[in-house]
Amino acid sequence: MTNHALVGDSKTVAIxxxxxxxxxxGKFVALLATDWADFVVRGTGGANAGHTIYRxxxxxxxxLLPSGVASDKCxxxxxxxxxxxxxxxxxxxxxxxxxxxxxxxxxxxxxxxxPHHLLLDRIRECxxxxxxxxxxxxxxxxxxxxxxxxxxxxxxxxxxxxxxxxKLRRNLEEKLTILRxxxxxxxxxxxxxxxxxxxxxxxxxxxxDCDAVIESYGQFGRMxxxxxxxxxxxxxxxxxxxxxxxxxxxxxxxxxxxxxxxxVTSSDCSLNGLATGAGLDAAxxxxxxxxxxxxxxxxxGEGPLPTEFGGNQSADWCRSSxxxxxxxxxxxxxxxxxxxxxxxxxxxxxxxGNEYGATTRRLRRTGWxxxxxxxxxxxxxxxxxxxxxxxxxxxxxxxxxCDSYCYTGPNYHVGERLLRNGEQLSEAIPDRNVLEHCQxxxxxxxxxxxxxxxxNEPLPKPLEQYLSALRRGVDGINIVALSxxxxxxxxxxxxxxxxxxx
Ligand code: IMP
Numbered sequence: 001m002t003n004h005a006l007v008g009d010s011k012t013v014a015i016x017x018x019x020x021x022x023x024x025x026g027k028f029v030a031l032l033a034t035d036w037a038d039f040v041v042r043g044t045g046g047a048n049a050g051h052t053i054y055r056x057x058x059x060x061x062x063x064l065l066p067s068g069v070a071s072d073k074c075x076x077x078x079x080x081x082x083x084x085x086x087x088x089x090x091x092x093x094x095x096x097x098x099x100x101x102x103x104x105x106x107x108x109x110x111x112x113x114x115p116h117h118l119l120l121d122r123i124r125e126c127x128x129x130x131x132x133x134x135x136x137x138x139x140x141x142x143x144x145x146x147x148x149x150x151x152x153x154x155x156x157x158x159x160x161x162x163x164x165x166x167k168l169r170r171n172l173e174e175k176l177t178i179l180r181x182x183x184x185x186x187x188x189x190x191x192x193x194x195x196x197x198x199x200x201x202x203x204x205x206x207x208x209d210c211d212a213v214i215e216s217y218g219q220f221g222r223m224x225x226x227x228x229x230x231x232x233x234x235x236x237x238x239x240x241x242x243x244x245x246x247x248x249x250x251x252x253x254x255x256x257x258x259x260x261x262x263x264v265t266s267s268d269c270s271l272n273g274l275a276t277g278a279g280l281d282a283a284x285x286x287x288x289x290x291x292x293x294x295x296x297x298x299x300x301g302e303g304p305l306p307t308e309f310g311g312n313q314s315a316d317w318c319r320s321s322x323x324x325x326x327x328x329x330x331x332x333x334x335x336x337x338x339x340x341x342x343x344x345x346x347x348x349x350x351x352x353g354n355e356y357g358a359t360t361r362r363l364r365r366t367g368w369x370x371x372x373x374x375x376x377x378x379x380x381x382x383x384x385x386x387x388x389x390x391x392x393x394x395x396x397x398x399x400x401x402c403d404s405y406c407y408t409g410p411n412y413h414v415g416e417r418l419l420r421n422g423e424q425l426s427e428a429i430p431d432r433n434v435l436e437h438c439q440x441x442x443x444x445x446x447x448x449x450x451x452x453x454x455x456n457e458p459l460p461k462p463l464e465q466y467l468s469a470l471r472r473g474v475d476g477i478n479i480v481a482l483s484x485x486x487x488x489x490x491x492x493x494x495x496x497x498x499x500x501x502x
């Protein structure tokens with residue numbers, strides 16, 4: 001197929017998350033992987049993503065592998081690009097789970113995640129010095145930090161045992177100064193986890209058994225030997241000739257480059273980051289699709305979410321260790337998306353939208369769509385927007401859109417500007433000290449009952465009205481498609497993308 005309803009005759013396409021992750025990017029990646037792409041490339045993040053993909057009736061949850069691995073398209077090539085934090089343990093486990101060998105290539109320059117990266121990530125989240133970020137515990141931050149500090153290892157080191165041993169010893173020596181400030185029993189407990197070698201890397205004396213790590217990572221070198229190549233050159237040669245799909249992980253508002261610190265991940269999830277992570281230049285991308293959940297949005301982990309249903313009550317509940325999918329339904333017996341109590345309404349959206357982490361089942365915090373944040377996000381992910389999860393709001397009597405905020409915090413300097421209590425803000429200032437004190441100003445809209453799947457049937461009037469409000473509210477936004485359910489057929493095309501600068 002040359003032309004595709006979603007991307008026209010574009011050759012290089014990026015799918016970017018427009019909010020805080022979990023927008024439903026996977027469905028569109030899978031759709032294009034099935035009937036369009038020659039390459040599906042992950043260029044950012046690592047095993048911290050959670051993509052649920054299907055092959056026939058079989059369901060797979062991938063964290064690290066590109067979502068194209070389950071595609072039936074036999075000439076499709078899946079690429080783990082240079083910008084990825086590659087964890088060989090996660091890759092091995094996901095390949096085993098698949099039960100067949102997909103076409104998979106791994107960049108020889110991808111950053112290598114090692115057991116002590118997971119250890120450091122998890123130990124910091126125990127909260128000795130600071131408030132936790134609510135990370136996924138997959139070692140992402142420490143692995144990228146090593147890369148930026150120029151002491152990290154890369155996948156290529158797996159192929160060269162001497163280099164692997166030398167770099168690993170040097171890297172670990174540095175980390176031991178930090179690790180020695182912790183109780184060895186905490187270290188032992190964390191290292192007992194299967195993701196960190198089930199205790200095989202713990203040593204009473206040196207805390208981490210460097211020789212054991214060298215030995216098993218040498219084995220990974222042999223295991224992945226045939227897949228490790230120079231993917232940057234391969235993709236550079238393919239640009240303009242082959243159909244390349246860049247699969248975003250996480251999202252713009254979680255990007256280390258433009259997200260809201262410190263509650264971000266450690267890779268650049270923007271369009272630029274996706275390109276660089278695949279060894280390309282953003283100018284080589286023909287079209288980007290920004291995936292945005294509406295009319296509600298979600299966030300997992302810590303950090304500001306100005307429109308959160310029930311505010312702090314919801315944040316506290318989602319953070320609490322007792323909060324599970326089952327328990328919240330017992331606490332609030334019949335939460336619905338029409339509940340007059342906002343906290344319960346948020347639970348209603350979580351239940352109907354199945355907003356629980358793909359593997360951890362962590363509760364995703366829910367809130368109304370936030371236009372100031374969306375106006376900010378389109379600057380880094382493009383203005384072609386795909387709206388997802390619209391069906392979750394079927395039957396909702398009244399929908400709200402946050403158009404602007406009222407700042408209610410103490411006097412605060414943002415560069416040359418001084419924010420004062422009571423100030424109205426039409427834009428989102430990407431600073432937690434501001435966003436934490438932003439009260440949303442809402443516009444209200446009637447809801448819709450159901451969305452017909454047939455493109456020839458008119459959209460419900462209230463939905464048209466809602467889409468018009470979004471077009472008015474975000475300059476230059478081009479709404480390309482509406483997702484009304486998890487299946488490919490549950491997609492309505494309402495515009496054309498076909499150009500990055502729509
Ligand atoms: P890390 O990427 O594990 O370091 O986590 C940093 C922050 O990003 C935390 O708030 C995580 O909850 C969030 N995060 C990481 N991956 C995802 C994702 O795939 N979806 C949503 N949030 C994510």
